[in-house]
Amino acid sequence: MTGAATTGGPATGAVPGCIVRTVLGDVPAADLGPTNYHEHLFQVSPLLPGDELDDEAASGAEARTLVEAGIAAMVEATPTGLGRDPEAVARISRTTGLRVVHVTGGHRTEHYPDGHWLTTESEDALRVRFTADVVDGLPRSDVAGRGPVASTPDGAPVRAGMVKAGVGYWRISACERRVLAAVAATARDTGVAAMVHLEYCSAAFEVLEHLAAGGLPADRVVLAHVDRNLDAGLHAELAATGAYLGYDGPARHREAPDSAILDVLAAVVDSGGLSRVLLGGDVARRSRYRAHGGIPGLDYLPRRFLPRLADRVGDDAVRAVLHENPARILTLAGTDDR
Structure with a gap:
C-alpha cells in the first residue's frame, strides 16, 4: 500500500439500511468510504491568531487533495462559534465529491473570548441549539439567536451529523x-x-462518566487526541469501555514522532482494540495548508502516514480503521430513517 488511503470499496462491516448524516443529506453508512474522522475546513479561534481558516477557495483546494489521495469522507470538527461556514462546506462537498459530516456543539472554554454568548447559555438552551442543528439545520452564521438555516446548493438544509464537546x-x-x-x-x-x-x-x-450520566453510552463517544498521551495501557483501558479512540497527531513531530504513534496503534490493535480506532489529520491551521503556502497539507495522513501504518498492522486492519469503524460510529443510532 503506497501513496493511497485504502484498498477501496465500501465498508463491508456496515449494516444495510443504516445512515450517516452529511452536509448534502443522509447517505447509507456502507457508502461512506475511507474516512478522516477529524479535520477542519473552516476555523477561527482567538487561540490561533494568524492561522484562520476562512477562505472557501483554499479550503476547497485542500479538500480536493484528500480525495485525490483516496479519502472519500471526513468530519468537519469545527463546532459552534468558531468561524464555521456550513454553506461553504456544502459547496466544497458538492464540488470535490468529498462526503462531509459536520459537527455541532461547543469547544473547550479557552476557544471563546470572555463573555461569548455560547459560554453563558444554560444547559437547556445549549441542548435546544445543538438539537436544532441536527434536526432542522445548522445556522448560516453563528449568532446568539441562531438566524437563518444554511442551505445546500440544492436548497436543502445543511444538517449536523455529530455533536462535539471539549474540556481542558x-x-x-x-x-x-x-x-x-x-x-x-x-x-x-x-x-x-x-x-x-x-x-x-x-x-x-471523567468525560465518559459525565456523558453516561446524561444517558450517552461510551460506544457512542469518540475521544479525540488520545495520541497526545502515548500510553498504550491507558488506550487499551479506554477502548475496553467501548469508546472510540481518535488518533490525529501524525505530522506533529514536536510533540511525538510518527513512529511513536505507530507503536501505540500497533499495541492497541494487538490488545484487541482495533474496532475502536479512528484516524484523522486535524491539520487545523492556515500555516499547515499547502493551499495557503504551508505544509504538510491535509493529504499527509493518507500519503505519508497510512502506508507506514499498513506496513505495521496490515491492510485489513487499516481497512477497519478507515471504513468500518467510522461507518459504525457515524451511523445514526435508533431508527434507520431518522
Missing part, C-alpha cells in the same frame, strides 16, 4: 459541564455520535 487539561469548567450535558442529551435524542476534545488525553474517564 485535567479540568472540566462549569461551561464545559453544561456543554457536555447538552451534548449527551442531543446525541441521545437525535441518534448522532459525540466527539470530545481532550487535552493530552486527560480527564477521559
